Amino acid sequence: MNHYDIIIIGGGITGTAIARECSKYQLTAALLERGTDIGIGATKGNGGVVHPGYDPTPGSLKAKINVRGANLYPQLARDLNFGIINPGIFVIGFSDADEAVLKHKLEFGIKNGVRDLAIIDASQMRNREPHLAADAKNALYAPTATVVDPFEVAIAFAENAKANGVDILTSQPVIAIKKRADGRFQLITPDQQFSCSYIVNAAGNHADEVARLAGITEYQMKPRHGDLLVLDKDMVNKPQTVMFPCPGPDTKGIACIPTVHGNTIVGSTATMVDDKEAVNNYGPGIQALIDGIHKILPELDAGKIIRTFAGLRPVVLDNNNDFFIAESQTVTGFIHAAGIQSPGVASAPAIAEQVRDLLDNAGLKIVPKSDYNPYREKSIDFDALSMAEQDALIHQNPAYGRIVCRCETVTEGEIIAAIHGEIPARTLDAIKRRTRAGMGRCQSGFCQYKVIAILSRELGMPVSDICLEDRGSQMLCGPVKGGAK
Amino acid sequence: MKQLDYDVVVIGGGPAGMAAALKAKEKGATVAVIERNDELGGILNQCIHSGFGLSYFKQELTGPEYAELFINQVAAAGIDIFLKTMVIDLNPEHQVKAMNEDGMLVLAAGAIVLAMGCRERTRGAIKIPGSRPAGVLTAGLAQRYVNIENRKPGERIVILGSGDIGLIMARRLTLEGMQVLGVYELMPYANGLYRNIKNCLDDFDIPLHLSTTVTNIIGHPHLEAIEVARVDENLAVIEATREVIACDTLLLSIGLIPENELSQKSGVSLNPRTNGPLVNETLETDQPGIFACGNVLHVHDLVDNVTLEAEQAGEAAADYALQQKAAATVKATRLADNKVAITISPGENVGYTVPAKLSVPSQKATRILFRVRQPMDQAAVVIQAGTKILYQSKTRAFKPSVMEAVVLKPEEINGLNGIEKTITVSVREVK
Numbered sequence: 001m002n003h004y005d006i007i008i009i010g011g012g013i014t015g016t017a018i019a020r021e022c023s024k025y026q027l028t029a030a031l032l033e034r035g036t037d038i039g040i041g042a043t044k045g046n047g048g049v050v051h052p053g054y055d056p057t058p059g060s061l062k063a064k065i066n067v068r069g070a071n072l073y074p075q076l077a078r079d080l081n082f083g084i085i086n087p088g089i090f091v092i093g094f095s096d097a098d099e100a101v102l103k104h105k106l107e108f109g110i111k112n113g114v115r116d117l118a119i120i121d122a123s124q125m126r127n128r129e130p131h132l133a134a135d136a137k138n139a140l141y142a143p144t145a146t147v148v149d150p151f152e153v154a155i156a157f158a159e160n161a162k163a164n165g166v167d168i169l170t171s172q173p174v175i176a177i178k179k180r181a182d183g184r185f186q187l188i189t190p191d192q193q194f195s196c197s198y199i200v201n202a203a204g205n206h207a208d209e210v211a212r213l214a215g216i217t218e219y220q221m222k223p224r225h226g227d228l229l230v231l232d233k234d235m236v237n238k239p240q241t242v243m244f245p246c247p248g249p250d251t252k253g254i255a256c257i258p259t260v261h262g263n264t265i266v267g268s269t270a271t272m273v274d275d276k277e278a279v280n281n282y283g284p285g286i287q288a289l290i291d292g293i294h295k296i297l298p299e300l301d302a303g304k305i306i307r308t309f310a311g312l313r314p315v316v317l318d319n320n321n322d323f324f325i326a327e328s329q330t331v332t333g334f335i336h337a338a339g340i341q342s343p344g345v346a347s348a349p350a351i352a353e354q355v356r357d358l359l360d361n362a363g364l365k366i367v368p369k370s371d372y373n374p375y376r377e378k379s380i381d382f383d384a385l386s387m388a389e390q391d392a393l394i395h396q397n398p399a400y401g402r403i404v405c406r407c408e409t410v411t412e413g414e415i416i417a418a419i420h421g422e423i424p425a426r427t428l429d430a431i432k433r434r435t436r437a438g439m440g441r442c443q444s445g446f447c448q449y450k451v452i453a454i455l456s457r458e459l460g461m462p463v464s465d466i467c468l469e470d471r472g473s474q475m476l477c478g479p480v481k482g483g484a485k
Numbered sequence: 486m487k488q489l490d491y492d493v494v495v496i497g498g499g500p501a502g503m504a505a506a507l508k509a510k511e512k513g514a515t516v517a518v519i520e521r522n523d524e525l526g527g528i529l530n531q532c533i534h535s536g537f538g539l540s541y542f543k544q545e546l547t548g549p550e551y552a553e554l555f556i557n558q559v560a561a562a563g564i565d566i567f568l569k570t571m572v573i574d575l576n577p578e579h580q581v582k583a584m585n586e587d588g589m590l591v592l593a594a595g596a597i598v599l600a601m602g603c604r605e606r607t608r609g610a611i612k613i614p615g616s617r618p619a620g621v622l623t624a625g626l627a628q629r630y631v632n633i634e635n636r637k638p639g640e641r642i643v644i645l646g647s648g649d650i651g652l653i654m655a656r657r658l659t660l661e662g663m664q665v666l667g668v669y670e671l672m673p674y675a676n677g678l679y680r681n682i683k684n685c686l687d688d689f690d691i692p693l694h695l696s697t698t699v700t701n702i703i704g705h706p707h708l709e710a711i712e713v714a715r716v717d718e719n720l721a722v723i724e725a726t727r728e729v730i731a732c733d734t735l736l737l738s739i740g741l742i743p744e745n746e747l748s749q750k751s752g753v754s755l756n757p758r759t760n761g762p763l764v765n766e767t768l769e770t771d772q773p774g775i776f777a778c779g780n781v782l783h784v785h786d787l788v789d790n791v792t793l794e795a796e797q798a799g800e801a802a803a804d805y806a807l808q809q810k811a812a813a814t815v816k817a818t819r820l821a822d823n824k825v826a827i828t829i830s831p832g833e834n835v836g837y838t839v840p841a842k843l844s845v846p847s848q849k850a851t852r853i854l855f856r857v858r859q860p861m862d863q864a865a866v867v868i869q870a871g872t873k874i875l876y877q878s879k880t881r882a883f884k885p886s887v888m889e890a891v892v893l894k895p896e897e898i899n900g901l902n903g904i905e906k907t908i909t910v911s912v913r914e915v916k
Contacts, residue, residue, distance in 0.1 A: 230609070234749065277705065283614040307609035309617065387582065391486045391589040401586035403521065403571040407746075443607040445623045449634055463636060473619040473706035476636040480661050 004028045004167075005364060007187055007196040009174050009210050011038035013150055013348045014340045015202035016157035016168075021352035023164035024374075026367040030194065031158070031166060032187070034173035034206075036470060037430040038423060039154030041204040042344065044433070045279060045311015047228060047257040047267045049242055050146040051343035052089070054109030054117060055252070061354075062322050063112045066343050069350035070114075073146055076349060080156040081378035083260035086146050089242040090125060090139040092132075092296060098246035102140040109142070116143050131237045133298050145242060149260045150345050151433045157348075159422040160376045164369070168423055171471075177213040179331065185214070198333045198364055200355055205276045205314040207324075207338035216328050219319065223276055223312035224341065226268030227285035232441050233262040235304040243296050252342065254292025256300070261436065266293045266300075268311065281308045306441050313341035323347070325354050327362055335359065379417055379434070383409040404454070405447040407440025412454060419458045426459060428452070429469040452476070487590040491517045491565070492806035493799070494581050494592050496572050496747065497600035499527020501779025503555040504792045505598040505799030510562045512803035517565040517592060519572055519583055525559060526552030527602055528625070529788065531632045534653055536680070541789035551788060575751040577772050595806025596774040598798050599748050599762065603780040605650075606740040613645075615702030618709075624650040624738040631657060639734030643711055644668045645699045647675040647682070649786065649886075651738020656685035665691050666732055669713055671698040671720060674860050676740075678786055678886050699735065700727060708733055741784045751775055758837035759783040765826075766843040766851045767801040768794065774809070776802045783839050783854070786888050790854075797852075827901055832867075832911030834858050836885075846899040853891045857883040857912050864914050866891055870905035880915045 006022055008015045011033030022029040035041070053067035077084035093099045102119055109117045120141045125132055162168045169192075176188040177199070187194045203210040208221040238258065245253040251270035259265055269285040290302045316324045316339030323341075328334040335358050337351055360366045382390060382400055393413070394401035400413035418425040418434040425431045428438065431451055438444030438451065452475060456463045467473040493509040495502045498520030510516045524530065529537070532548030539545055542554070559566065567585065574582035581592040605623040620639055628650060630636045642658055644651045647670040655665045668686060673696045675682050686693050694713070700722055701712035715726040743761040745753070753770040756763045761782040762770040769776050778798035779791045824844035831837050838855045853868075866878040868891065875897050883889065891910070901908070 234746070279705075280616045281612075281614045283612075283700070286612050286614065303610075305609055305612060306607065308612055308614075387486065387589050390584065394584065394586065394588045398586040401584055401588065402569065403573075403584070406521065406571065409573060442604045443609060445605050445607060445626050448622070448626060449629055453634075463634075468619040468706065470706035475619050475622075475638075476630060476634075477639060478637055480631055480635050480637055 001186075001193045001195050002030070003184070004030045004194065004196045006198045006200060006359065007032060007185070007194055008200045008202055010202035010204055010207070011035070011154070011158065011168065011170065012041050012043040012202065012204050013039065013154040013157070013345060014204070014337050014351055015200070016154045016161065017348040017352040018200055018202055018337065018355050019161035019166045019168065020157040021356050023161040023166045024368060024372045026369050027364065029166045031161070031168050032172040032174055032189065032194070033168070033170045036171055036427055036467065037425070037433070038158045038168065038170065039151035039433065040429070040469065042311055042314055042340075043150050043154050045226070045228070045309060046150060046345065047255070047265045048147050048150050048259065048345060049089070049255075049257055050148060050346040052109070052114045052142045052145045053112045053343070053346070054105045054114050054140065054142060055343070056108070056112065058108055058111035060322065061325065062347070065323065065347045065350040065354060067112050067114060068353070069347040070146070072349040073148065073346070077148070079374045080160055080376040082148060082152045082156045084146050084148050085258065085260055086144070087241050087258045089142040089145040089244065090129070091244045091246060092125070092136050092139045093246045094135050094137060099138060101246050102138065105140050109140075114142065114144070117141070128241055129239060129243065131297055131299055133296055136296070147242065147257060147260060148345065152260075153345070153348075155423060155434065156376055160374070162422050163376070164372055174210060174213065177210075179214065183333075185333070198335065198359055198362065200335045200337060202337045204340070205312050207314065207336065211328070211334075211336065211338075214331050214334055216331055216334060218328060218330070218336075219316045219324055219338065221314055221316055221339065223273055224315050225271045225273045225278065225310060225312055227281050227289055227308065227310050228265055228267030229286065229289050229305050230307040230309070231264040231266065232304040232306050235264060235301055237299060238264055239297060245292070245296060254289055256293055256297060272315070273312070276312065279310045279312060281310050306443060314339055315341050323351070325351060325358070327358050333362055335362070379421065380414060382411045382414055404450045405435070405437035405440065407442050408436040410435045410437040415451060415454050416458060419455065426455070427467045427469050428455070428475065431455070448475070486588060489517070489590065489592045491515045491592060492595040492810065493598060493802045494519065494579070494594035495598040495600055495799070496575070496581065497527070497602060497779070497781070498522075498525040498566070498568075499600065499602050499779065500529055500552065500555065500788050500791050501602070501781070501795040502527070502598070502600035503559050504795035505600055505778055505802065506564050507555070507558055507562060508796040508799030509598070509803035510564050512800055512807070514595070514803035514806055517567060518559065519567045519570050519581070521569070521571045523569050525556045525566065525568070531628050532653070533632050534657070537788050539789065540787065541792050572747060575747045577752045579774055595809055596776065596802035597751070598802045599753075599770075599775065599777040599781050600779050600795065601744045601747060601781045603741040603743045603784055605737070606742055608737060611739055613699055613702055616705045618702070618704045618707050620704070620708030620733050621702060621735045622737070624648070624654045624736045627654055627736050628657070631661060637661070637663060638736075640664060641666060641732040642734045642736060643699075643730060643732045644736045644738055646670060646738035646740070647677050647693060648738040648740060649677040649681050651736060652677040652681040652685040654736060654738070655691050656689055659689050659691065666730060667692045667694055669694045669697045669699060671716060672696070674885070676886055679884070698722075702735065703729070708735060711735055741780065743781045743784065745781060748777065748781070753777075756837060756841055758831065759839065761839070763842070764840045766840050766847065768798040768840065769801060769805070774802075774805050783837065786886060790888060790890075794854075825901065827898070827905075828907045829853060830907050830909050831855065832909035834861065834912045835910050838910050843898070845901050847895050850895065851893045851898065853893060853910060855889050855910055856887070857885055857889065860884050861912060861914055863916070864912050867911045867913055868893070868908055869911075870901055870908045873905070875908060883912055
């Protein structure tokens with residue numbers, strides 16, 4: 001049985017950030033993810049805004065973690081080579097009552113240490129966003145706010161952690177946890193067993209179930225569902241700024257979010273649901289998104305929607321919507337990183353530091369490694385190269401001369417690299433998250449059969465075994481006629 | 486990096502691109518065709534059913550047969566063919582950037598013919614609620630899987646949308662032993678050709694449910710069922726009619742969109758009604774020397790019409806390129822023609838027209854293509870300038886699935902003197 005100092009359960013942005021943090025020190029660690037890829041729970045179901053930290057109550061843990069995490073992002077993006085843009089945020093007021101809320105947020109933000117916040121008037125807003133609704137009066141402007149691609153960040157964290165010695169294991173759902181007589185934990189998955197001294201529970205919406213496996217019943221969770229939309233890159237009058245309406249009591253409201261790749265995301269609704277697997281889109285939710293964003297951008301062309309998706313925010317009940325980051329009071333060595341709802345993306349790097357400190361307090365020796373490499377090489381993005389570089393690359397490897405996804409200009413070379421990457425892509429969606437093949441306006445109508453053929457060839461698997469994402473999501477069944485390969 | 490020079494570069498080697506290239510070559514131009522796939526023919530190669538060529542060749546051919554007749558001609562004509570080559574950029578100066586396994590290439594062209602075809606509308610465009618499982622795919626992709634890759638997408642199939650590809654696939658999947666449970670169409674009329682409803686659904690007892698749509702997608706990780714419901718005359722769901730149908734595959738045949746990403750890079754303006762370029766009567770876009778034809782211009786129902794349109798574009802592109810070349814040698818500029826530009830505007834019950842502009846006086850007949858918005862049993866095409874009627878057709882039935890064509894003779898339009906800057910094409914009910 002493999003023994004580790006630490007096992008992290010859950011490979012979302014929180015778990016992978018923790019894995020990378022662990023990889024900086026002289027200790028052994030593994031991350032177990034139940035899904036076929038990392039970053040496919042709540043991490044893939046959100047808009048990617050790195051909230052700067054004007055929302056949380058000053059003095060709260062969430063306030064500290066949010067601001068610290070957001071401030072770490074620009075450097076992380078340079079070290080790990082993931083995409084980041086700096087569109088800033090408008091929180092838009094439409095009435096005098098809204099203005100009071102904006103001032104309140106300004107005050108929170110200043111107390112929390114968010115830089116450069118200001119209330120701006122309608123003309124200043126329109127300078128940046130000329131297509132804004134006529135009744136928008138003023139806004140809280142957070143110019144430092146950034147946007148990332150959350151699954152790209154999780155992949156970057158995981159790849160860097162792996163390069164520094166953390167084992168990243170997918171398709172490993174933990175089904176039993178025992179505390180042995182020697183004080184060590186024993187973790188059982190359907191096909192493997194592991195032991196460790198410390199467990200970090202970063203299991204997203206399933207953190208309460210994972211805790212219960214270890215006999216811990218300190219909290220219960222319920223997901224808060226959100227619908228989101230993706231709009232085509234070629235939409236006219238694209239917003240340049242993340243724009244929220246002045247929030248109500250329960251949600252930040254329906255926002256438009258410019259993405260790292262030039263699309264626009266509209267999200268998200270907020271509805272408490274019971275089913276932790278129900279990442280469905282709801283008809284009324286989609287309509288609420290369109291109606292909601294038209295209050296900010298009345299001319300936004302809903303005909304440019306290329307995809308709808310949904311996410312489940314992990315909410316710890318009776319916890320004031322706060323994170324639950326603490327060592328268990330009943331089982332020593334079991335650390336919770338639970339309830340990481342918004343602003344989970346912004347907070348992830350700081351949650352990782354917090355977890356490191358909790359492990360330190362719990363008795364783990366935290367000694368920096370001398371050979372830790374904080375950098376991650378960027379994989380080749382053909383579309384981003386100059387023509388001379390593209391030409392040279394094709395001469396070196398003709399697979400880069402074969403376009404697979406025409407909407408996003410993705411070459412076969414990039415897909416092969418993703419399949420054989422540090423965290424290998426084994427499904428269509430895993431390829432899509434790494435290369436963008438299938439993410440464009442045709443939504444894989446032209447490239448899906450090609451990607452399936454490449455996966456089949458590179459992995460030595462029959463095409464009928466190639467999955468969209470989860471186990472059981474095979475795209476094709478048997479041959480039409482007998483005798484086909 | 487390779488640099489090449491042609492009179493005419495045709496982007497796309499499907500039926501439109503091949504016909505345009507042949508015509509341009511015939512007119513004496515040097516021609517290159519750039520095709521992203523490993524063979525010419527475009528989507529015809531996966532359309533293994535028959536029904537092609539009835540009007541152009543006066544015989545019934547399969548898609549690959551129709552394509553082959555052109556592929557053979559192109560191969561024999563001395564046209565340079567670039568296969569497995571993807572155009573990644575096009576600028577208003579007619580410079581084409583492309584790539585293939587040998588590297589990057591730049592082609593300079595006297596004129597460009599856009600012939601990139603179209604793509605299918607997807608689930609996102611119609612925002613069907615529900616889960617996002619494996620088992621939901623467009624009808625054209627399913628056609629590729631079944632006819633080329635020899636793979637079944639599933640066993641129990643439901644088809645949303647009565648577009649022609651969906652109808653063809655209903656028959657195809659049935660013939661291959663899959664069970665097609667039904668075709669559902671939001672509108673109160675079918676979107677595909679009458680002959681396809683008859684030959685592909687009726688003959689195989691596949692039910693067509695009009696005014697009915699898919700309201701929910703159920704199942705994860707794989708599709709398990711869909712919910713359908715009838716809609717009222719305002720297309721609103723009638724709640725009491727919701728019904729769940731167990732199936733493992735949902736094919737979407739919900740429309741086609743011209744693929745104009747490259748056209749837009751070159752600065753070509755699009756017609757919001759067709760999503761294709763705005764063109765004049767020579768099929769020239771608003772970027773001089775850039776022409777468009779086939780499904781990239783507007784979605785056709787019959788390939789025969791694509792061929793005719795593409796020949797016109799190829800001829801015009803060759804004329805343009807050769808005139809420019811001749812003018813350049815005598816250091817003159819292109820003759821500013823003393824013509825009046827007229828806008829052609831879709832009137833009552835007409836969705837769009839191609840072309841959207843023409844210029845008078847004209848020596849040639851002008852072919853105007855359009856589609857009606859709603860079916861009409863007793864109606865006539867009326868083309869007028871203000872109150873003056875230029876043309877009126879016989880009374881007959883019209884369907885949105887059928888592309889209509891009217892040919893205006895020079896004498897019918899040359900009387901326009903520029904005071905009437907717009908002519909309107911309408912289809913009016915005749916009582």
